[in-house]
Amino acid sequence: MKVLIRYLTKKRDGAISSRDEEINAETISFGRGSSNEVVLQSVGVLLKEGSIHLRNSEFFYEVDGTGGSTLIDGFSKRSSPIKTDSIISIGPYDIKILEPYKDFDLVISVDLVREVETSLQSLKTNSRTRIEQVMLGKRSYSWAFAIVILSVFLIWPMLDRYIFVDSNTETNLLEKKYWPINGDIAWTSGEISGSHKFIGNNCSVCHEKPFQQVKNNVCTSCHAEVGQHVEPDGYQDMERITHASCQSCHKEHQGNMSIVRSDQSFCSDCHIQIEKIAAGSSLKNASNFEKNHSQFRPTVITNATEGIVERISLDRELPPKENSNLHFPHDRHMKDSGIFVAKTGETKVLSCSDCHVQVGNNFMPIRMDDHCSDCHLLNFDADQPTRLLPHADFKTVKLSLREFYSDLALRGFIKEKEVEEKINRRRPGNESKVSEEQKYEALEWAEMKAERIMHRITNRSACGSCHNVLTINEDTQDYKIAPVLVTDRWLPKGIFNHSKHTVSECSSCHLVEKSSSSSDVLLPRVQTCQNCHGGENASQKVPSTCISCHEFHLPHKGKMNIAVKIDN
Amino acid sequence: MHSSLLVFKNFLYLKIATILVVSCLLAYLIHEPLGKPNGGSWLGYTLGVVSLVLIVWLAWYGIRKRRYGSGKLVLEDWASAHVYLGVALLIIATLHSGFQFGFNIHTLAYIFMIIVVSSGLFGLYAYVRYPKLRTINRGEATVGDVWELVASMSSECLSIAQNLNDEVYSLVEDADKKTVLGGSLLKQLSGNDKNCSTTNALEKIKELAVDFSGDEAESSRKLVTIMARKVELLNRIRKDIKYKAWLDVWLYVHVPFTIALLVALVIHILVVFLYW
Numbered sequence: 001m002k003v004l005i006r007y008l009t010k011k012r013d014g015a016i017s018s019r020d021e022e023i024n025a026e027t028i029s030f031g032r033g034s035s036n037e038v039v040l041q042s043v044g045v046l047l048k049e050g051s052i053h054l055r056n057s058e059f060f061y062e063v064d065g066t067g068g069s070t071l072i073d074g075f076s077k078r079s080s081p082i083k084t085d086s087i088i089s090i091g092p093y094d095i096k097i098l099e100p101y102k103d104f105d106l107v108i109s110v111d112l113v114r115e116v117e118t119s120l121q122s123l124k125t126n127s128r129t130r131i132e133q134v135m136l137g138k139r140s141y142s143w144a145f146a147i148v149i150l151s152v153f154l155i156w157p158m159l160d161r162y163i164f165v166d167s168n169t170e171t172n173l174l175e176k177k178y179w180p181i182n183g184d185i186a187w188t189s190g191e192i193s194g195s196h197k198f199i200g201n202n203c204s205v206c207h208e209k210p211f212q213q214v215k216n217n218v219c220t221s222c223h224a225e226v227g228q229h230v231e232p233d234g235y236q237d238m239e240r241i242t243h244a245s246c247q248s249c250h251k252e253h254q255g256n257m258s259i260v261r262s263d264q265s266f267c268s269d270c271h272i273q274i275e276k277i278a279a280g281s282s283l284k285n286a287s288n289f290e291k292n293h294s295q296f297r298p299t300v301i302t303n304a305t306e307g308i309v310e311r312i313s314l315d316r317e318l319p320p321k322e323n324s325n326l327h328f329p330h331d332r333h334m335k336d337s338g339i340f341v342a343k344t345g346e347t348k349v350l351s352c353s354d355c356h357v358q359v360g361n362n363f364m365p366i367r368m369d370d371h372c373s374d375c376h377l378l379n380f381d382a383d384q385p386t387r388l389l390p391h392a393d394f395k396t397v398k399l400s401l402r403e404f405y406s407d408l409a410l411r412g413f414i415k416e417k418e419v420e421e422k423i424n425r426r427r428p429g430n431e432s433k434v435s436e437e438q439k440y441e442a443l444e445w446a447e448m449k450a451e452r453i454m455h456r457i458t459n460r461s462a463c464g465s466c467h468n469v470l471t472i473n474e475d476t477q478d479y480k481i482a483p484v485l486v487t488d489r490w491l492p493k494g495i496f497n498h499s500k501h502t503v504s505e506c507s508s509c510h511l512v513e514k515s516s517s518s519s520d521v522l523l524p525r526v527q528t529c530q531n532c533h534g535g536e537n538a539s540q541k542v543p544s545t546c547i548s549c550h551e552f553h554l555p556h557k558g559k560m561n562i563a564v565k566i567d568n
Numbered sequence: 569m570h571s572s573l574l575v576f577k578n579f580l581y582l583k584i585a586t587i588l589v590v591s592c593l594l595a596y597l598i599h600e601p602l603g604k605p606n607g608g609s610w611l612g613y614t615l616g617v618v619s620l621v622l623i624v625w626l627a628w629y630g631i632r633k634r635r636y637g638s639g640k641l642v643l644e645d646w647a648s649a650h651v652y653l654g655v656a657l658l659i660i661a662t663l664h665s666g667f668q669f670g671f672n673i674h675t676l677a678y679i680f681m682i683i684v685v686s687s688g689l690f691g692l693y694a695y696v697r698y699p700k701l702r703t704i705n706r707g708e709a710t711v712g713d714v715w716e717l718v719a720s721m722s723s724e725c726l727s728i729a730q731n732l733n734d735e736v737y738s739l740v741e742d743a744d745k746k747t748v749l750g751g752s753l754l755k756q757l758s759g760n761d762k763n764c765s766t767t768n769a770l771e772k773i774k775e776l777a778v779d780f781s782g783d784e785a786e787s788s789r790k791l792v793t794i795m796a797r798k799v800e801l802l803n804r805i806r807k808d809i810k811y812k813a814w815l816d817v818w819l820y821v822h823v824p825f826t827i828a829l830l831v832a833l834v835i836h837i838l839v840v841f842l843y844w
């Protein structure tokens with residue numbers, strides 16, 4: 001068959017040029033390969049795509065082999081009759097059947113209708129060679145960060161803290177219902193101290209007003225009883241202590257630790273020259289327990305009768321003596337051979353804890369009934385060894401004696417011969433017949449016995465062995481026990497925790513074995529403590545600061561919140 | 569330029585930064601604050617103010633470097649000082665924190681600062697390392713030249729493969745139309761493409777060409793030679809993309825986190841005094 005093939009080419013200016021080619025062939029094959037009648041040199045075209053055949057005066061297009069993606073008149077067919085205006089699409093080409101022309105059996109046009117990307121175009125289209133092509137801009141990320149941080153850490157907490165609050169009850173309207181976390185939780189500047197953790201979730205307890213430092217009255221609203229360090233009116237120039245902000249010493253949000261200052265310099269800044277600063281006081285300079293601390297000055301009862309106490313240094317030439325109106329020689333009680341326990345008839349070697357019973361940091365008071373009476377039996381009559389006098393004032397004792405002997409006489413149990421005749425004439429079972437005279441004699445005898453024993457017990461062998469017995473009137477037997485006043489704490493300005501020192505023998509500090517008088521002040525000297533305790537930075541001893549033994553807030557100096565009132 | 573940034577003016581800014589850091593360190597060691605060292609003592613506030621001034625000044629570099637030729641200091645001054653004072657900030661802000669950290673806005677600001685300075689240090693490393701590598705990798709060719717070269721090789725491959733069988737041709741076609749340079753962030757940073765169409769095509773064509781003879785064998789030999797050169801060029805371009813990506817990527821951390829730091833810093837300062 002004779003075929004006219006018209007190759008159409010689109011020019012840059014849009015005009016179309018054509019080139020005609022005439023061929024004679026049995027079939028017209030299409031494909032990339034140069035053996036084809038129509039060579040379609042382009043990507044997307046197979047070596048041989050298909051061919052046009054003439055059968056029974058009719059043209060057919062048949063796809064070759066497995067075929068590519070040829071469409072005939074828009075349909076994917078393996079074989080199809082074609083006629084004028086039929087279009088066969090192969091890759092980027094359209095092959096159109098044109099009107100018959102002259103003597104040609106078939107006229108077709110070949111037109112590259114679909115654009116084929118150049119290699120460079122493909123490479124550029126596929127590729128992303130810069131980061132900004134695959135990521136959002138830096139500005140977008142910046143905005144996103146800014147908005148999220150502002151919302152979570154400023155706007156939400158502000159709304160939660162200041163806007164969504166019931167002004168009447170000052171309670172938060174949102175958190176309990178919808179959100180368990182306080183908005184301002186991320187504002188905390190650090191973990192709150194252990195003792196304040198119970199209010200740690202409620203910032204407004206302390207931070208009352210924005211941009212205002214926590215005021216002292218916030219602290220004293222709970223710590224109302226906290227004492228001053230010096231009397232606010234006592235010294236002119238102590239405002240930096242009496243009017244100080246609580247925060248200047250007690251720094252919160254430092255973690256789960258005490259917020260009490262304990263550093264040595266905190267005290268020594270002033271106390272290193274306290275004799276000059278507080279010239280009117282009896283305070284001594286101190287700056288370091290080991291190197292600069294005065295001798296202990298125990299507060300000693302120098303006259304128990306009149307209640308006079310004095311602070312006397314252990315270094316005084318004449319050592320301090322206590323006058324408690326009680327006689328107790330430690331040495332006689334602490335003998336290695338022991339002491340005779342009258343109640344049981346045995347001998348016992350005493351230890352300190354037999355009398356000084358420790359409870360926690362303190363000791364129980366020593367009591368006659370609990371600690372003395374087993375040995376110091378208050379019996380008074382050899383014939384009645386089990387009868388004991390009450391440990392009471394003389395009036396009670398005499399009354400008790402009189403009652404005892406009256407009862408004895410009236411019942412006729414007297415064993416003394418000279419009175420037995422007179423009083424014991426009656427016989428048991430015949431008491432109702434005691435005459436008035438007999439009664440008188442019996443009571444007279446009882447009074448005599450009571451007086452005699454009263455006289456005996458007031459001397460040094462009985463009550464006087466421990467007490468000072470004051471004779472008001474010898475004739476009327478008016479006696480009085482001098483008031484006993486024993487020091488509870490010799491060093492009331494210091495704190496000493498006995499329970500922390502149980503590893504040491506009592507005698508390593510208290511030299512009781514050689515003490516023959518209760519007037520001895522059996523307190524160790526400061527040097528004894530310094531054997532183990534050093535200053536704040538001691539390396540070979542227990543580092544101890546002032547706060548280890550002394551308190552800053554002293555209740556007897558007035559309350560801190562008084563100064564606060566001056567502040568406000 | 570980049571290494572000279574460090575030695576600029578005979579290490580002037582290194583000296584300034586060192587003096588600043590040593591002064592702060594000494595003050596920190598001597599100072600005895602109430603409780604643990606913290607940002608609320610007088611030294612804490614001082615170090616905080618120093619850190620704040622440094623941060624604002626360092627951040628200003630981002631604006632300053634876009635304003636050519638203004639001010640007394642040249643841009644190199646700024647860049648050199650930016651590096652050394654940035655490192656100084658890392659130390660001074662840490663001292664300001666008193667090593668107290670927690671789950672709060674204050675520590676968040678600190679973390680942002682660490683991220684910003686660290687990314688900046690990486691940026692410095694990148695600027696010292698990658699431009700050199702880039703120059704070596706490129707040789708004498710410009711980027712445009714290389715791309716043109718690759719494209720022309722690709723076209724040549726197509727025309728050589730014109731008369732080869734469809735299987736080979738479609739591989740060459742894929743190599744031409746589906747080869748990707750760069751791509752996702754990770755691909756750009758890695759500098760290679762395990763699924764490179766050209767590389768895959770080359771390997772397969774080598775296998776197929778074993779059975780060819782005559783003209784086909786000759787064509788396939790040419791094809792393989794050209795495609796191998798194309799692969800080599802592609803990999804060089806990928807390396808270039810990789811170096812460029814590393815030169816740029818740190819700024820995607822450095823800049824947004826600087827903004828995050830500034831915002832957190834404002835909140836940090838506001839909140840400290842709000843809850844004084």
